[in-house]
Amino acid sequence: MLEELVIENVALIERVEIRFGRGLNVLTGETGAGKSILVGSLSLLLGAQADKNLIREGEEEARVSGVLPVRDIPELKEWYERYAIEPEEDTLLIRRTIRRSGRGTIYVQSQPVNLAALQELGAMLFDMHSQHEHQSLFVLENHRKLLDRYGGLEKETAALHSRFQELALLREKLESLEANRDNLEREAELARYAAEEIGKADLKEGEEEELNGRIEILSRQEDLMRSWEVLTHLMSGSSGIIGSLEEAKSPVESLLPLLGGEGDSVWGRFESASLELEDIFHTLRRAMDRVDFSQEEQEQADERLLVIHQLKKKYGHSIAEINAYAAQCREKLEFMESGDEGKEALVKKKGELERDLSRMARELSEKRKATAVLLQEKIESNLKELGMEAARFVIDLNRKRTSGGVALCGPYGMDSIEFLLSANRGEPLKPLKDVASGGEISRVMLALKSVFAAQDIIETLVFDEIDTGIGGEVALSIGRHFRKLARDKQIFTITHLASIASFADNHIRIEKKVAGERTVTTVSSVTGGERKEEVARMLAGDSRREASLTHAEELLRQNSPGGVF
Numbered sequence: 001m002l003e004e005l006v007i008e009n010v011a012l013i014e015r016v017e018i019r020f021g022r023g024l025n026v027l028t029g030e031t032g033a034g035k036s037i038l039v040g041s042l043s044l045l046l047g048a049q050a051d052k053n054l055i056r057e058g059e060e061e062a063r064v065s066g067v068l069p070v071r072d073i074p075e076l077k078e079w080y081e082r083y084a085i086e087p088e089e090d091t092l093l094i095r096r097t098i099r100r101s102g103r104g105t106i107y108v109q110s111q112p113v114n115l116a117a118l119q120e121l122g123a124m125l126f127d128m129h130s131q132h133e134h135q136s137l138f139v140l141e142n143h144r145k146l147l148d149r150y151g152g153l154e155k156e157t158a159a160l161h162s163r164f165q166e167l168a169l170l171r172e173k174l175e176s177l178e179a180n181r182d183n184l185e186r187e188a189e190l191a192r193y194a195a196e197e198i199g200k201a202d203l204k205e206g207e208e209e210e211l212n213g214r215i216e217i218l219s220r221q222e223d224l225m226r227s228w229e230v231l232t233h234l235m236s237g238s239s240g241i242i243g244s245l246e247e248a249k250s251p252v253e254s255l256l257p258l259l260g261g262e263g264d265s266v267w268g269r270f271e272s273a274s275l276e277l278e279d280i281f282h283t284l285r286r287a288m289d290r291v292d293f294s295q296e297e298q299e300q301a302d303e304r305l306l307v308i309h310q311l312k313k314k315y316g317h318s319i320a321e322i323n324a325y326a327a328q329c330r331e332k333l334e335f336m337e338s339g340d341e342g343k344e345a346l347v348k349k350k351g352e353l354e355r356d357l358s359r360m361a362r363e364l365s366e367k368r369k370a371t372a373v374l375l376q377e378k379i380e381s382n383l384k385e386l387g388m389e390a391a392r393f394v395i396d397l398n399r400k401r402t403s404g405g406v407a408l409c410g411p412y413g414m415d416s417i418e419f420l421l422s423a424n425r426g427e428p429l430k431p432l433k434d435v436a437s438g439g440e441i442s443r444v445m446l447a448l449k450s451v452f453a454a455q456d457i458i459e460t461l462v463f464d465e466i467d468t469g470i471g472g473e474v475a476l477s478i479g480r481h482f483r484k485l486a487r488d489k490q491i492f493t494i495t496h497l498a499s500i501a502s503f504a505d506n507h508i509r510i511e512k513k514v515a516g517e518r519t520v521t522t523v524s525s526v527t528g529g530e531r532k533e534e535v536a537r538m539l540a541g542d543s544r545r546e547a548s549l550t551h552a553e554e555l556l557r558q559n560s561p562g563g564v565f
Contacts, residue, residue, distance in 0.1 A: 026503070055137050069091050083117055085113075151371030184336055215305065372395035382446070387474045419432050478504065479502065483561065507534065
């Protein structure tokens with residue numbers, strides 16, 4: 001739940017600090033006072049896209065922060081582990097900054113996070129609903145999603161969808177084989193030629209680098225021979241380094257006593273140097289003996305390198321890619337040459353998938369039917385509480401069929417699902433898109449939200465002016481429903497209706513004032529006389545008139561928790 005919200009330099013708000021409680025938090029104020037700014041700021045805290053135009057005129061940045069006590073639930077624990085975040089005493093601090101100069105910052109506790117992480121967290125903590133979201137009830141696909149969600153059928157639906165896609169790909173493959181039968185022979189011939197050409201070359205990994213090294217050596221024949229002659233002259237013979245070191249052994253040995261205890265060490269180093277030089281000379285001799293500086297060797301290396309370059313132009317950028325292409329050709333040939341056997345295997349697999357998909361769809365359909373009965377009852381019960389006593393809510397499930405009456409299975413099953421409503425006694429059931437009353441649609445949405453709120457881990461629900469188009473007893477029934485919902489959830493609602501505001505556990509007033517030469521939005525929690533005046537203003541536009549105040553007091557005594565306000 002949200003315990004505290006601090007907003008700085010957002011639109012007309014200079015700085016406000018608001019504390020919220022459990023239960024029903026109602027936000028009221030005159031049109032244009034800034035109620036939407038408050039909800040917009042909360043949206044920013046939960047991952048909404050930032051707009052630099054929200055920054056207060058004359059300021060370079062806007063800041064929103066919130067303190068949120070959280071429950072110990074597995075979904076949140078997994079999120080904490082993924083982003084290396086530790087709540088302090090089961091409380092999270094979220095801070096977000098928007099800057100005119102560029103990208104802002106987001107912190108949860110003291111850890112920076114990206115927008116996607118914040119959105120993921122926000123979705124686990126809050127459910128925000130506004131008037132325009134009613135349109136989602138007119139999309140049939142959403143009806144299927146809501147039914148599956150209520151029945152806990154989302155995993156089964158996802159599994160069916162995966163199987164449907166697998167079958168669709170297999171069908172495409174079979175259709176492609178049939179459509180391209182005329183081209184198969186030509187493709188087989190090309191694949192056969194490529195596999196044979198690459199196989200005949202017998203390319204080895206690293207061969208190209210080795211050949212380039214050999215060609216480099218062969219191209220430097222004269223230089224290498226000259227260097228070898230010089231080295232031979234310097235190292236061997238009576239006057240060479242190796243012979244001279246041999247002659248030096250005796251005088252070195254006779255001088256060792258001068259070194260005392262170091263003599264043995266120096267002698268070891270002298271002998272080691274002599275042996276090392278001799279070994280280097282013999283190693284180079286063996287290397288020179290191995291090199292074939294013949295013209296034939298040069299030509300063979302050049303020809304082999306040319307073969308590799310030609311194959312690279314045709315089949316890949318490297319020997320590894322060329323060999324991989326050959327393997328693909330051999331696999332393709334094997335499949336093509338299997339002829340009808342390969343096709344028969346695919347046809348058999350297609351039949352198995354179709355039977356499996358049909359079984360999954362039937363089982364899912366039966367579960368949806370059972371779920372629909374329960375969900376209908378829950379929603380109808382909520383609609384009655386919301387003043388729609390005679391309302392009938394029906395979840396219409398029909399099997400999808402072809403024009404010839406053959407059952408069809410789509411990517412999400414074989415059911416066509418639609419919510420139907422009869423708002424008044426004697427009226428026929430109609431699709432929700434044909435329900436004219438905005439107030440009725442508002443109550444259907446609230447009834448749905450209430451049903452799913454009982455299942456959700458989400459503790460806080462936000463309703464942004466969903467009471468548009470209603471009033472009178474309907475408003476009172478919505479207020480009572482909010483009160484019931486607020487027993488287990490923290491509720492925020494922006495409302496223009498005094499009837500709903502009178503049910504608040506915490507009543508927050510948003511006002512627009514002029515301070516100096518600037519217009520600012522202020523936010524305050526109202527109680528007692530101030531709250532009575534605000535409800536009176538909502539009733540009649542006059543917070544001082546005796547009749548309005550009397551009516552407001554009566555409403556508050558009837559609806560405010562314990563009659564205390």
